[in-house]
Amino acid sequence: MTAHDDDWLARALRTHEPRIEDRGFTQRVMAALPPAPAPRVVKEKDWIVLAGAATGSAIAASQFPLEPFLRVLVEAAQITWIGAALMLACMAGVLLAEPVRRAF
Amino acid sequence: MDASDEQLVARALGPDGRQAFGVLVERHQSALRATLRRFTHGNAALADDLAQETFIRAYRALAAFRGDSGFRTWLYRIGYRCFLSEVRRHEPPTEEVAEHHALTGDGAERRAFMEDYEAALGQLAPGQRDAVHLALQRGFSHPEIADIMGLPIGTVKTHVLRGRQKLQELLSDWQEGFDHDGT
Numbered sequence: 001m002t003a004h005d006d007d008w009l010a011r012a013l014r015t016h017e018p019r020i021e022d023r024g025f026t027q028r029v030m031a032a033l034p035p036a037p038a039p040r041v042v043k044e045k046d047w048i049v050l051a052g053a054a055t056g057s058a059i060a061a062s063q064f065p066l067e068p069f070l071r072v073l074v075e076a077a078q079i080t081w082i083g084a085a086l087m088l089a090c091m092a093g094v095l096l097a098e099p100v101r102r103a104f
Numbered sequence: 105m106d107a108s109d110e111q112l113v114a115r116a117l118g119p120d121g122r123q124a125f126g127v128l129v130e131r132h133q134s135a136l137r138a139t140l141r142r143f144t145h146g147n148a149a150l151a152d153d154l155a156q157e158t159f160i161r162a163y164r165a166l167a168a169f170r171g172d173s174g175f176r177t178w179l180y181r182i183g184y185r186c187f188l189s190e191v192r193r194h195e196p197p198t199e200e201v202a203e204h205h206a207l208t209g210d211g212a213e214r215r216a217f218m219e220d221y222e223a224a225l226g227q228l229a230p231g232q233r234d235a236v237h238l239a240l241q242r243g244f245s246h247p248e249i250a251d252i253m254g255l256p257i258g259t260v261k262t263h264v265l266r267g268r269q270k271l272q273e274l275l276s277d278w279q280e281g282f283d284h285d286g287t
């Protein structure tokens with residue numbers, strides 16, 4: 001079988017396939033389409049829920065001492081800085097290793 | 105110049121998008137309905153219902169269309185799923201229904217060829233038949249057919265290769281005429 005043999009059938013089918021006339025099909029589809037989804041509007045009820053949640057969070061936060069939490073946060077930040085510095089040092093070492101090896 | 109499918113999809117997502125979607129429906133209705141008629145063994149009413157359902161589902165999911173595949177491939181994938189849901193709900197019709205009166209094109213040769221083609225296609229296994237139709241008549245590539253039918257690409261290649269070979273054997277009497285005409 002050759003590529004030409006393959007072509008004749010596909011060509012014949014595409015040329016000879018009759019077109020189905022629309023005859024109101026598109027109109028029926030358009031009539032049956034659901035309305036386009038409207039952008040969501042934040043309603044008054046939503047604002048009340050949001051305000052309630054914010055007030056509740058603020059009351060809950062006020063019940064806990066803030067100082068120990070901040071201390072832990074600062075310690076964690078320091079640990080992160082040390083880790084980042086070590087990582088950068090390692091990367092610099094890897095990058096510098098090859099030129100140094102060539103130089104000596 | 106006509107807007108591409110992807111441009112129309114972008115417009116359909118904007119304000120007054122229904123008009124752009126209408127152009128897409130108009131553009132693809134004939135081929136999609138013909139494909140669904142093929143899948144439903146020529147049941148024109150069922151095929152049109154499925155085509156309508158396909159366009160409605162496509163419209164609802166339009167915002168989710170990412171353009172990873174072409175719009176046409178995406179549309180046919182939805183159409184094929186609609187068809188499979190229908191098959192799962194009911195037994196597929198076993199009798200071939202001839203539905204040529206609604207089609208345009210009156211050439212005697214055209215009709216004779218298409219009738220022979222229908223008969224030849226009827227001798228293929230269902231999966232093979234659908235894959236061959238999508239490849240030969242709709243011009244989809246193997247990966248696109250795999251995407252539409254949800255099949256591994258190797259299976260699609262085998263379906264198309266074997267199906268086409270069989271069709272060429274069965275329709276070999278027509279080949280000379282087409283080669284001569286160059287159509």
